[in-house]
Amino acid sequence: MTRPESALPTDPSRRAPAPYQPVWSLSDEALLAGYGAGDPGASAAFVRRFQSRVFGLAMTLVGDPSTAEEVAQEAFVRAFRHASAFDPRRARVSTWLLAITRNLAIDALRVRRSEPMDPDAILRLPLVGDEASPEESALLSADTRRLADALRRLPPEQKRAVVLAALYGRTAREISEMDGVPLGTVKTRVRTAMMTLRKVLVDEHPGPRHGGSGDDV
Amino acid sequence: MTCDEVKALAPELALNLASGEQRAAALGHVARCPSCRREVEAMSEVADAILLLAPPAEPPPGFESRVLSRLPAARRRPWRRVLAVAAAVVLTAALSSGLTYAMGAHDRHLAAEQREQQAGLAAVDGRYFAAAPLLGEGGRQGQVFGYAGRPSWVYVVAGSGMSGDVYTVDVVTSAGRKVPLGSMQVWDGRRAWGALLPFDLSRVASVQLVSGSGTTYSAQLHP
Numbered sequence: 001m002t003r004p005e006s007a008l009p010t011d012p013s014r015r016a017p018a019p020y021q022p023v024w025s026l027s028d029e030a031l032l033a034g035y036g037a038g039d040p041g042a043s044a045a046f047v048r049r050f051q052s053r054v055f056g057l058a059m060t061l062v063g064d065p066s067t068a069e070e071v072a073q074e075a076f077v078r079a080f081r082h083a084s085a086f087d088p089r090r091a092r093v094s095t096w097l098l099a100i101t102r103n104l105a106i107d108a109l110r111v112r113r114s115e116p117m118d119p120d121a122i123l124r125l126p127l128v129g130d131e132a133s134p135e136e137s138a139l140l141s142a143d144t145r146r147l148a149d150a151l152r153r154l155p156p157e158q159k160r161a162v163v164l165a166a167l168y169g170r171t172a173r174e175i176s177e178m179d180g181v182p183l184g185t186v187k188t189r190v191r192t193a194m195m196t197l198r199k200v201l202v203d204e205h206p207g208p209r210h211g212g213s214g215d216d217v
Numbered sequence: 218m219t220c221d222e223v224k225a226l227a228p229e230l231a232l233n234l235a236s237g238e239q240r241a242a243a244l245g246h247v248a249r250c251p252s253c254r255r256e257v258e259a260m261s262e263v264a265d266a267i268l269l270l271a272p273p274a275e276p277p278p279g280f281e282s283r284v285l286s287r288l289p290a291a292r293r294r295p296w297r298r299v300l301a302v303a304a305a306v307v308l309t310a311a312l313s314s315g316l317t318y319a320m321g322a323h324d325r326h327l328a329a330e331q332r333e334q335q336a337g338l339a340a341v342d343g344r345y346f347a348a349a350p351l352l353g354e355g356g357r358q359g360q361v362f363g364y365a366g367r368p369s370w371v372y373v374v375a376g377s378g379m380s381g382d383v384y385t386v387d388v389v390t391s392a393g394r395k396v397p398l399g400s401m402q403v404w405d406g407r408r409a410w411g412a413l414l415p416f417d418l419s420r421v422a423s424v425q426l427v428s429g430s431g432t433t434y435s436a437q438l439h440p
Contacts, residue, residue: 026409026411027402027408027409027410029401029402029410030409030410030411033399033412037413038288038289040285043285043288044281044285047280047281047284047285048281051275051276051280051281051284052273052274052275052276053269053271053273055273055274055275055276055280056271056272056273056274057268057271059271059274060271060272061271065277068276069276069277069280072276072280072284073280073283073284073287076284076287077284077287077288080288080289088383088400088402089383089400089402089429091265092265094269095265095266095268095269098265098268098269098271099265099268102268126271126272127270127271127272128269128270128271128272128273129272130272143266144266144269144270147263147266147267147269147270148270151267151270162232162267163267165232165233165234166232166264166267166268167267167268167271169233171233171234172229172234187229187234190228190229190232190234191225191228191229193228194227194228194231194232194260194263194264195228197263197266197267198259198260198263201262201263201266202259
């Protein structure tokens, strides 16, 4: 039943590191399962692991700390309610949780604002790593850094179209009306931008999808 | 809808910009066409990754406790159980490294280790641990640990030889019944995953992992 390590194949790369991980470094998926099951330890660890990203996205989108906190709190409550529906084949925990946050932020913006969005504000939207020191920048995943760089380098009209759609949940028709351009032009801009962004990820990762933010063992 | 049309529409599908009719037609095609499915998935990953570009920001002090206080109280469980599970995980580690250490060492060291482990188990109402290699093509590909206690649980560690995929994890009971536990995602290299068992560990004969492509791994916890 129990086999000592010395009885295992002798390839040294297979024998290190130790074949276990402490509870506090559980994968994102395991932590979400504990959170959804109502485990207090996992719940605290889950909120702690994701709160800065959830609040950061809410703050970026709604721009007001009080509304951002309401949105972020509600995102965690929704994640708790829907944890059992999370499917790791369809998304990472981080992007699933951030999609919930974005949708709630969009709802909050729709309630609060009726005035048109300032086109320049979208172009000035802060992105991860904007003013990061070399040390902070090194903490970002290579993918995130490359994607942020690629988004910064997009022609302004493409960047605006893709940010409005991906982050603000605007429809193609809404973007077309806001920018005063035909619907087909918006779709072309979005398509071109997405192809450019995809290229920076795919070129570096020809294989299957890479890991989330959970710690590898 | 043709492959070229679906591929051209993939960015709009990923960003929810396609009309309902376009979406329905494209998804019908994607269900039958693996190449277009990969294209749409790739674009969806780009759309997802854009969400990660917002700079993180620390929420105001007390945020964590305000969130936790909003979770339904009826489903929150006492610390004792969490501590039991945490202690058991630590004990699994201790048992694993303890046995490695004890191999070839003097018997009294082994006895001392075992006494400590038994005392630790008793402290959390646990009975025993089991561990077995996770075997697949090419031999051992990981480990599976089991804990018999209240609750019982299993913990799967995927080795670096296992390909990135989503694995369905089932336990096979001593009566031959297959019980699904959940799914475990392996990306690159080692990965670990655990789940509580709906019954005692002693009823588990083996733990099986099956990848999306059908590759099967199995660990025999009880012969």
